[in-house]
Amino acid sequence: MIIYFLLFIFCYFFSFVKYSKLIGIFCFFIIALILCFGYMTGSDWRSYELIYYHKLGYNKEPLYLMLNNIFSYLGVNFWVYFIFLKIILLIIFFYSYKELDVPLIFCIMLFIISPGLYLFIDNPMRSLIAYAIFTYSTKYIVSKNFIKYFLCIMIAAGFHLTVIVVAPIYFLYKINIKNWIIIMLFILINIIFISQNTIFNTIKFLIKPFPDISSRIMTYINLSLTNPNLGDFKSNIITIGFFIRILGLIALLYYKNKIIAKFKYGKLVILFSFFYLLLSRITMSFALFSRITIFFEIFYICAIGYILKLLPNQIKLIVSLSIFIYSSLYAYRVITSDFRYVPYTNYLVSIIKNENLSYEERSKYNFIKSPYNIKGTEYLIEY
16 A cells, blocks of 8 residues: 555655656656556456457447457557556646646646546546546647547547547536536535435436446446445545535635636636536445546646645645645545555566466455455456
């Protein structure tokens, strides 16, 4: 577990170092070494590896299947292929955050804690690819280039269909939502969607016109009903995070006009941040809904970065330290939620040690070794 917290501390320290290209490359190298080279951690790699070697059928998103088959046909080792993809995707997030003009290393630290650990260590690869492409595509919302945005969305949908749910955000960019409307929506959503059953019924109603997405989401809902203690399916009514989000909403409303005026992507970041805060109630009651809110959470992190840039230096230090401490505590809760993160193993270390573990040995490793494994979740493998 210590490896994760050393990474957080590393990022926090370098967030105070004046940024340069050399510093950026060095930080990227260290972050990639830990995030991208995870080995027996996570869950989804089991089914992805079977698909890669054609031991498990797969006929869903066509672009992922094509990419998978190209590398497999060329005889590239599965882990080399997976690590290569993760490095490319991490580059996209670095590039996107730099383009958004945020305090880069600090925001990357927040990204790693949530949602980066989930995306790169647990590693739902197809979702990760879709998030990266969507994040990159949002520059075309601001430049009003619908054709390029649409092409990016279609490519992302070829890896994971959930991107279609958030794609219409393009048409909401011009809307100037009043503060009182945001406040009322926040209150109403937190009252209406406090019940998990209400969320399930609403989701079922909304997804009826989309049969492909519908069948997949229904699978997740059924899993949540039978496995309520698994991290992805936990339901919470009130948490510390809920009150933190209220503070976040207040800060965003206060700094909204300043952010829009000062930063090129300010309006986009504000809009996406409000969506994240509004939808976070659903995530609290149905944790797996975070697969939707992550599209917006990536930009909520940018809003935090923008606010820090607007604060006086003395206050900035106190606020950044407070955020770091809270984020680390949140990360501890995520890391210890189930088997996926501890023990941490690294592919390079395995190569150096000349380990040659079979698929079965690797597949069972974290289930057996993790002190946080929840009995009965060993076979919840998604594909």
